Amino acid sequence: MKRIMLVCNAGMSTSMIVTKMEKESEKRGLSTEIFAVPVSEVDNQVAEKEIDVILVGPQVKFMLKEYKDNFSPEIKVDSIEMKDYGTMNGANILNTALEMLEE
Numbered sequence: 001m002k003r004i005m006l007v008c009n010a011g012m013s014t015s016m017i018v019t020k021m022e023k024e025s026e027k028r029g030l031s032t033e034i035f036a037v038p039v040s041e042v043d044n045q046v047a048e049k050e051i052d053v054i055l056v057g058p059q060v061k062f063m064l065k066e067y068k069d070n071f072s073p074e075i076k077v078d079s080i081e082m083k084d085y086g087t088m089n090g091a092n093i094l095n096t097a098l099e100m101l102e103e
Contacts, residue, residue, distance in 0.1 A: 001031045001032065001033055002030070002031065002032050002033070002052045002053070002097075002098075002101060003032070003033045003034075003035075003049055003050060003051045003052050003053070004021070004032060004033070004034045004035075004051075004052065004053045004055065004094075004097045005034075005035060005036070005037060005042075005045060005049075005051050005053070005054050005055070006018060006034070006035070006036040006037075006055050006056075006057060006080070006093075007036070007037060007038075007039060007042055007054060007055070007056045007057060007060055007063065007067070008036055008037075008038060008039075008057040008059065008060060009038060009039065009057070009059045009060055010038065013057075013085070013088070014036040014057055015036055016088055017036070017080075017085070017088050017090055017093060018034050018035060018036050018090075019090070020088055020089075020090025020091070020093075021034045021090040021091075021093055021094045021097075022034050022090075023090065024090050024091045024094050025094060030098075032094075034094075039060050039063060042054070042063075042067070046071060046075070051075050052075065052076065052101060053075065053076045053077075053078075053097045053100050053101060054067055054071065054075055054076070054077045054078075055078060055079065055080050055093065055096065055097060056077070056078070056079045056080065057079075057080055057085060058079065058080060058082045058085050061079050064077065064078070064079050076097075076100040076101060076103065078096065078100060080093055080096070081093075081096070084096070
C-alpha cells in the first residue's frame, strides 16, 4: 500500500481532493491510503505512519523546502500544481504522486 499525504492549511478543499483521489485510485485498482493534514500535524503523521509521498497544497507551498530538507529522500515531497488544485483534479494529482514514486 502506498500512503499519500496532502498538506493544507484548514482542510476543506483538500479533503474534497482526497475524496476524488481515492475514487480514482479505486477505479484503477490501486492500493493507496490518501489523507490530508494541516501543517501542524505533518511531523506527527510522519512519525506515526510510513508515508511514501507528501504533496503540499498551494496555500502552504512555503513549507515545501522545509519538508524536502527534513523528509527527503526517504519520502518523496513536492507541491500540488495550482491548476490541478483549483480544479480539484484528483486524477492529475494522483498521477503526480504515482510519478514521484517511480523516480
